[in-house]
Amino acid sequence: MHPRVKLLGFLGVVALLALAAVSWPAAAASQIVLYSARHYGQEAAFEAFTRKTGIAVKVFTGNTAELFERLKAEGDRTPADVLLTVDAGNLWNAARAGLISPIDSPTLEANIPAQLRDPGRRWVGLTVRARTIVYNIDKVKPAELSTYEALGDPRWKGRLCLRPSGYIYNQSLIATMIKRHGEARTEAIVRGWAANEPTLIQGDTNVLKAIAAGQCDVGIANHYYLARLLAKDPGFPVAPFWANQQTTGTHVNVSGAGVTAHSKNRANAVKFLEFLSSPEAQQMFADLSMEYPANPQATVHPIVAKFGKFKADDINVAAAGEFQAAATRLADRAGYK
Ligand SMILES: [Fe+2]
Incomplete structure (x- = not known):
């Protein structure tokens, strides 16, 4: 083999190894796992989040009881980063069971009225x-x-x-x-x-x-x-x-979400919730599920607007x-x- 071809081949392998070393951790961090008991009108918002941040959202759906049992059974081995469910009663139960943990986010506090958030900061309402x-x-x-x-x-x-x-x-x-x-x-x-x-x-x-x-x-x-x-x-x-x-x-009640107590991607999980609370994602929720947006900057669906204030x-x-x-x-x- 010509020495230059040999050198190029060697450099190629080095480059591949370097790429692998750099991209593997990045790939692992560029995904969050969502356990969702919400079944309606949310995919558009998840896709918009991925387009914006490059972070994929892997969704695992089930009913609330199933997801709670799963989180409990998995403990600190859970792959889940975010729990999304309906009804403040369910969110409250998840918090009491220690399945979700406090979030420190001025963005969530600015976007979502206090009445729709856990006073203990473990969950936040996303739709009303x-x-x-x-x-x-x-x-x-x-x-x-x-x-x-x-x-x-x-x-x-x-x-x-x-x-x-x-x-x-x-x-x-x-x-x-x-x-x-x-x-x-x-x-x-x-x-x-x-x-x-x-x-x-x-x-x-x-x-x-x-x-x-x-x-x-x-x-x-x-x-x-x-x-x-x-x-x-x-x-x-x-x-x-x-x-x-x-x-x-x-x-009024909410559907909402929290970051799991054992999330390995906390920063991205919080980023995800912050995006879901943004006017852009809130508008998608309101348009598709016909719920009231939790963020007052988004507007209600025209059919819901007819119900009056x-x-x-x-x-x-x-x-x-x-x-x-x-x-x-x-x-x-x-x-x-
Ligand atoms: Fe419902």
Whole structure:
């Protein structure tokens, strides 16, 4: 072999080794692993993050209970950097179980209102959902509606559809009422609902469809389920009523995320959450999932804008977790199955 060819070959090998030495750690650091119990309208934001930063997002989906068990079982060997889930009650539980750990980020604090963040900084709300009264527009006049409490009025006997009390969205609603009114008054409210013999239906979408079909006249649901049904059928005969406007405000909850306690990529995980809180990503969430953006700089979906402005309950959403166990016991005592 010609000595120059030999030299070039040798240099080539050196270059390859150098490349490998440089690129392997970089490749390992340029990915984060996300455990996600959110299933809707987020991929665009993840892709935008990767385009912007070069950091890939490897998503592993499951329901909240599965992901919690997985994180617990994996302990400090977990590949997960970020946990994303729905409901402040679930985020609160993850924090209490030590699955997620405090984040120090002035960006998150600037982008997301304090009411939507963990006071202990372990999770941050990324999207907002209003859980309010919904009614059949052909059968109910808005003037007949006022508060969650008033759904216990005898006029709604046999006309109320609810999701069962065991579902976390309802536990969080009741938990927030306990924080607001105390146990005794909240129990009286829930007893009122139970006395109206609500038809129990699995899933908010099914509650809305039952109201549209005339199986019942009023119910409680998260606003985005109604918005999605209206997007498919603008004539869907159900409207939202903003509950408790003269008093405590409508119950709101979040989907949100935290950095896992054993993340090996903390800096990139925080970068990811900061991006998801940015106006750009928040707009993608709002446009695709029809939730309210947690960052007030993004705008709501046009269908949701038609629901009108409302006063939201302004207590910290962490109350959903704080009083979750009490809410479950209370619903049981009150006869709300
Ligand atoms: Fe939902």
